[in-house]
Amino acid sequence: HFYVSTLRPNLLRSRALIQTLINAHHIDEVSLVDNATTAAAIVLQQIGRRFAHHRNDTVIMFRCAFPAVKKSIQAYVTRAGASVVEVDLPFPVSSNAEIIAEFRKGLSSAKSDGRKVRLAIIDHITSMPSVVIPVRELVHICREEGVEQVFVDAAHAIGSVSIDVQQIGADFYVSNLYKWFFAPPSVAFLYCRKSNPSSSETHHPVVSHEYGNGLPVESSWIGTRDYTPQLVVPAIMEFVNQFEGGSEGIMRRNHEEVVRMGKMLAEAWGTSLGSPPEMCASMVMVGLPSKLHVLSDDDATRLRSHLRDKHGVEVPIYYRAPKNGEKSESEPRDDHGLITGYARISHQVYNRIEDYYKFRDAINRIILEETSLQGCF
Amino acid sequence: MATHDHHLNGDTITNSTTNLAKKPKLSPSSTFITASEIQSEFSHHDPSIARINNGSFGCCPASIVKAQQLLQLQFLRQPDHFYFNHLRPGILESRTFIKQLINAHHVDEVSIVDNATTAAAIVLQRTAWAFAEGRFDKGDVAIMLHYAYGAVKKSIEAYVTRAGGCVIEVQLPFPVNSNDEIVHEFRKALEKGKEHGRRRVRLAVIDHITSMPSVVIPVKELVGICREEGVDQVFVDAAHGIGCTDVDMQDIGADFYTSNLHKWFFCPPSVAFLYCRKSPSCLDLHHPVVSHEYGNGLAVESAWIGTRDYSAQLVVPKVLEFANRFEGGIDGIKKRNHDNVVEMGQMLAKAWGTNLGCPPEMCATMIMVGLPASLGISSELDTMKLRTHLRDNFGVEVPIYYRVPKDEEVGVITGYARISYQVYNKVEEYTKFRDAVNQLVCDGFTCALLSK
Numbered sequence: 076h077f078y079v080s081t082l083r084p085n086l087l088r089s090r091a092l093i094q095t096l097i098n099a100h101h102i103d104e105v106s107l108v109d110n111a112t113t114a115a116a117i118v119l120q121q122i123g124r125r126f127a128h129h130r131n132d133t134v135i136m137f138r139c140a141f142p143a144v145k146k147s148i149q150a151y152v153t154r155a156g157a158s159v160v161e162v163d164l165p166f167p168v169s170s171n172a173e174i175i176a177e178f179r180k181g182l183s184s185a186k187s188d189g190r191k192v193r194l195a196i197i198d199h200i201t202s203m204p205s206v207v208i209p210v211r212e213l214v215h216i217c218r219e220e221g222v223e224q225v226f227v228d229a230a231h232a233i234g235s236v237s238i239d240v241q242q243i244g245a246d247f248y249v250s251n252l253y254k255w256f257f258a259p260p261s262v263a264f265l266y267c268r269k270s271n272p273s274s275s276e277t278h279h280p281v282v283s284h285e286y287g288n289g290l291p292v293e294s295s296w297i298g299t300r301d302y303t304p305q306l307v308v309p310a311i312m313e314f315v316n317q318f319e320g321g322s323e324g325i326m327r328r329n330h331e332e333v334v335r336m337g338k339m340l341a342e343a344w345g346t347s348l349g350s351p352p353e354m355c356a357s358m359v360m361v362g363l364p365s366k367l368h369v370l371s372d373d374d375a376t377r378l379r380s381h382l383r384d385k386h387g388v389e390v391p392i393y394y395r396a397p398k399n400g401e402k403s404e405s406e407p408r409d410d411h412g413l414i415t416g417y418a419r420i421s422h423q424v425y426n427r428i429e430d431y432y433k434f435r436d437a438i439n440r441i442i443l444e445e446t447s448l449q450g451c452f
Numbered sequence: 453m454a455t456h457d458h459h460l461n462g463d464t465i466t467n468s469t470t471n472l473a474k475k476p477k478l479s480p481s482s483t484f485i486t487a488s489e490i491q492s493e494f495s496h497h498d499p500s501i502a503r504i505n506n507g508s509f510g511c512c513p514a515s516i517v518k519a520q521q522l523l524q525l526q527f528l529r530q531p532d533h534f535y536f537n538h539l540r541p542g543i544l545e546s547r548t549f550i551k552q553l554i555n556a557h558h559v560d561e562v563s564i565v566d567n568a569t570t571a572a573a574i575v576l577q578r579t580a581w582a583f584a585e586g587r588f589d590k591g592d593v594a595i596m597l598h599y600a601y602g603a604v605k606k607s608i609e610a611y612v613t614r615a616g617g618c619v620i621e622v623q624l625p626f627p628v629n630s631n632d633e634i635v636h637e638f639r640k641a642l643e644k645g646k647e648h649g650r651r652r653v654r655l656a657v658i659d660h661i662t663s664m665p666s667v668v669i670p671v672k673e674l675v676g677i678c679r680e681e682g683v684d685q686v687f688v689d690a691a692h693g694i695g696c697t698d699v700d701m702q703d704i705g706a707d708f709y710t711s712n713l714h715k716w717f718f719c720p721p722s723v724a725f726l727y728c729r730k731s732p733s734c735l736d737l738h739h740p741v742v743s744h745e746y747g748n749g750l751a752v753e754s755a756w757i758g759t760r761d762y763s764a765q766l767v768v769p770k771v772l773e774f775a776n777r778f779e780g781g782i783d784g785i786k787k788r789n790h791d792n793v794v795e796m797g798q799m800l801a802k803a804w805g806t807n808l809g810c811p812p813e814m815c816a817t818m819i820m821v822g823l824p825a826s827l828g829i830s831s832e833l834d835t836m837k838l839r840t841h842l843r844d845n846f847g848v849e850v851p852i853y854y855r856v857p858k859d860e861e862v863g864v865i866t867g868y869a870r871i872s873y874q875v876y877n878k879v880e881e882y883t884k885f886r887d888a889v890n891q892l893v894c895d896g897f898t899c900a901l902l903s904k
Contacts (some may be wrong), residue, residue, distance in 0.1 A: 076501075076843065076849070078509070079840075109741070109757075109758060110758035111758065112741055112742070112743050112757060112758030112759075113741045113757070113758060115742070116740055116741045116742055119742075120740070142744050143742065143743040143744050144743050146741035146744060146746035146747075147743075147746070148741060149742075149746065149747075150738060150742040150746055151742070152582075155584075184644075198735050217622035228476055242679035251759070253759065259524075259528075259761070260527070260759055260760050260761045261758070261759050261761060269834070278610065279565075280573055280740030280741065281569055281570045281608060281611075281740065282573055282576075282578065282603065282606050282610045282611070283569050283603035283607075284602050284603050284606060286606035286607075286609070288605075291586055293748070297566075297567075297570070298566060298567035298568065298569030298570060298603060298722070299510075299567050299569075299712070299714060299721050299722045300566050300567060300721050300722035301721045301722060301761065301764070304761070312630060336540045358752060380536070380625050381534070383533065389530070389532050389533070395617060445609075
């Protein structure tokens, strides 16, 4: 009975709400899937099929693209014969211009020797290190340069920045609703521009009764499972509208607070932020004191566990390898050496200033008391 | 409902000798679950409905739902801690539990996925790559049953036909009278597939228990025939398998075997296992949703496919506690479900003057019961309309199958109801169905009367 009378109409309601939120033109362009990882598989599987006919063409993406997405490219695109060109993300970064310049460089390389760039994967907000990317500009450049399809991986976007898919102009755009938009795990939307000729070739990899009826309909039934996270979108709207300014108000306050907290921490530790405030949304990268000696990805992981287990602080840590050598003036530094570790702090409505003080004090204590750092974490 | 002591003929219900049946501490007889405790465990079911269709969506007892909710809350409380410290060991525990249940040799052979539909996509995607990468020749064959589940047929279309493979369907008789009829048709289809040695049969997709119409297929025998006849690999789709019939991987001998745990094994929606017999080709199996663990083996890949709710997968071992409150544990449940569904099926067929779709030894916990011909079921659309009519106006939930009359058949039964029996069912639900149909017949009802 639920299947027949409740599931379909409620999924449609959820999709309609998202369509409005992101300014999509047709509800057919909005599908609900589990998460961005699933959306990537959908888009890349479709791209991979096209490569069967055009080997040695290229795909371009950021080197810091989410690792799961990189694996998906390996599984569906590289395996089908394409080459991948990776764009370095300058970090720390001071302006959009730096990112745009790197991207143009990457595109040239991808197009070299007469190759066609079949796909560009662009993060809206990168994961680690976290920075807001000027997607609109980059998509525009892709169109100018003849890139065939553009897929924006905006896992963090909805609930953290405004989204207008007409302005952004990508062929595919995915965002998770359970990260910043208060949905339970897990639900994401995948937007597929109608005008993209591949949209009819895009399928959910878990094939069920609705195969061939369009991605939104295929995704709405992929066998018996719990679809409730996909059904609660209307309830989320009720929740956010309890806050002043609704979703916009929440986003704005999260941004202001995370920047404020980031600056507070950087000042307390004598470090710096990874990007200017206008290049972050509700997350910011805060340099960790060089005295912590975070010198590898492993160190970053162990520091994270140490903070969780011994100091009751949950925060992801990023290791940034020096690019140009220790003596270089362009490397980020504090008074004691190179900054090689960054914490990605977030702010959501449940956070309080005490959470960040606790983090500040934990780091200070580690430096003061736990002098044999190699041993402690 | 009194328990029956029938000793069943046939090879579908045997006394299980899996490790698990020997190990668990069953409740002493004085503390077996009572009838009222059973109703309490399923008090969240709609009481106004005769729910005689466990086969479609399964069921989940309240104590398992509660265990699942605790896991969900645990995740929400501190997701990073859950992810780093609890998730993987929890999934491994579930996989180990299943491995014992199904008599697999290595836990690496057991992956957990959402449902049989996902498992089919995994197996079939591998076939598609084999065609694309030239390991299979265009025109090589995949064999499936005509009654294969609709979603699986679509998956075969998407991943095999589309990749250049040729699909051959095994025509199955229904009603069916013996395993021999099925074996005969299967051999015929295999012959056609091999086409005098001109092409290879790369994959046979065989249902353990077909969905509509529902019949237990002699999979062990068919797997044996596949081996004799040089079929590369066999995939058994046992969506209805576990908790419904015996599931022993060594005994059945398939390369791939999937079963849903939310249908007959009391798990919440949704969780299934995919068993892959250890072999070099296992390395080539991947979950279609590719994440960090890509390349680390299907079981590990499937244990992380991005952020989502894994609680249904983590709660699996708790089912044993629930099942062991019943006399005989899960095996006792299976046996009584079988005995009861046969008894109910025979009661209905007698009351309506119709017949069953197959002999009792060819069914497990579901059975096809012929509906009176006067109901005038003459299309699949009629079955949907009649099903809705029974749900909305009589409070009976039961799927109906349309059986196309063959040439020269007149006045035959064209509609069959697939009734299920699970621990929460009671005789009254089947008599409610009996009476509903009798009333329809009495009123001169035909499907033609139902508006579009």
